[in-house]
Amino acid sequence: MIGPAGNVRVYIACGVTDMRRGFDTLAAQVQTMLQFNPHNGALYAFRGRRGDMIKVLWWDGQGLCLFSKRLERGKFIWPQAKDGSVLLTPAQLSMLLEGIDWRAPVRTWTPEAVC
Template structure:
């Protein structure tokens, strides 16, 4: 679907004006393609992204539309599961999700000795 089809979908299905400056995101049936429709004040922009592997995590909509924060939208566009993002840095303590619906603490990785033994 192109500019006109997506703008018409915004007007009919969502009862919104696509020319107000809001960002509208659409996902393909397989979940590997996103299309973003946005009016920047001069004209409509249509951005498209296809993942080579994996699927975009799509929010559950109860009313036909979902509002996302800028951070959630950024993670969605990057293909990151925005519902439970994983930190890239840990502070020594590690926790992981266990199958029994509880968190368990993983032992911290051993730290290297500040003064390694001399080589022989």
């Protein structure tokens, strides 16, 4: 499988989503609630109520792909808005998928100065 391009748009759906949903119901949610075309090549991320699982819907040009990730510990950082979507950069999505707070990343390690 070929991954998305570096200039792809990434939207995260605000609020919570039923994680039992699959391709069709998530695509319908993109159309009705977010007012986007799910076949436009953008990534659409959804989070469950507990916050430990996300699903990402993506049209790769041939069909819909559905990716999911569940954290063993911790929760995914999500916007506080109750409805709508937030546009992220691919780098922010990468931090989100790693469990890093994409709104205010904190450096936990700093390299030592080389003299």
